Amino acid sequence: MKKKNILIVEDEPIIAADLQDRLTELGYQVMANVDSGEGAILKVNNQVPDLILMDIKLAGKLDGIETALLLRKTTNASLVFLTSNSDDAMFRRARQARPQAFLSKPYRGRDLVHAIELAIGRASSEQLPVAFAKEDSVQATQDRLFIKVKERLVRLMFTDILYLEADDYYCKVYTKDKEYLATKTLKKISAQLPAESPFFRCHRSYVVNLNRITEISELYVFLDKHKVPLSRSKRAEILVLVNKM
Template sequence: MDYPVKILIVEDEMIIAANISLQLSKLGYKVTGIVSWGEEVLPHVKQNKPDIVLLDVQLKGKLDGIETARVMQNEFDIPIIYLTANADESNFNRAKTTNPFAFISKPFKKLDLQRAIELTVNRLECSLDSGSSATLANNSPFILSDCIFVRHREKMVKVAIQDILYIEAERNYCRIYSKTKEYLLVITLKGLDEKLPDKYFLRIHRSFVVNISHIDEIATSYVVIARKAIPLSKSLKEELLKRLQTI
């Protein structure tokens, strides 16, 4: 990755969390924050979009780390590295069902943390390598007239066209925002735009394609969809207005 990898730390022991944060910063990673409660994870992820989540299995509160992972995975496909001081068989088997990228047993050394993250980043880079034809073939969306099948957590899932709000470019991949979930696709926005049905979708900015049926407001330099202000390029505004008149 050609940008600092963003990591969220979910750990209720603040001394341990602060130490991890310091180590990650020294290794060149960007810490998006330290969260102590499972209930706080989803709002943080929505706002900060970390690339990796370091997640303590034994969290205080209603949600432990494994339940927190399940809640997060209902909406986001973000790699998880578990931190645990209790690696018993029961917890391990529960944690396996969330498909973590790694386990780190407490107390751990700096090298343990470094290697687990480096291996995770390496797997991410391999999966996001746009130059790999095999990767693209396995992850490219399959588009029909009324739906898109996208790869999500090792399987293809159906996303109705009418449920897609907008799509945002993130370097050499893009993120679909639907009414209920987000999906990260290994394809450029340009590549996806060329496959999408013109009846519903229009590129209004170099980084955004929108489902025009979901536009709530049009301002001078942006549109609003589901309370999200999305930039609108001057050169593309006229085309958008024309399309809206023909609906």
């Protein structure tokens, strides 16, 4: 059977790469990966995909809904919207583009499979990969964090993690050389960390590893070459904690 062609329209590189990897593993053909509505229109003009995965917030002048409405004038390709904003006003706008499904961020593997199969008419539940259904995307133990990357759990020792950054419904985890995207909020990951871990929430959007701090200024914490915002209300507390390390 010929593989279904899917166009990814997503302006966050890490999320776009994750989508492409997941789709490839599920047996689909990724036609292209673009970050703007203008780029999506050019791709569809050259080749119509079986399905378009369209983020609502995009780079460029057009958002995902505007892009989808323009594409609807020339194609009836199946459409799934990706969004972290599900308010009524957005839904009413998006509905005009006649999408087959909505996929809320952060999406789970199970949700991605079901949204695609609903959109292109494939049978769903019997073909759900077990790994998607049973495996948590982030797991913490006493001295390490496991993050799902390409359907494998990558081990990150606490000693190697510099800091964590909130990114809407996701969380970015930084080591000295790499950046990992976790499909779980900073609040939920922080709740999994053991009480005796070296991590401290220095700002509403950042958690830092106290052992990796090299400098502290009035408004920032420095970890090697990385600079992280520091809330004024947290400065006195973090100075005490660092002096105890």
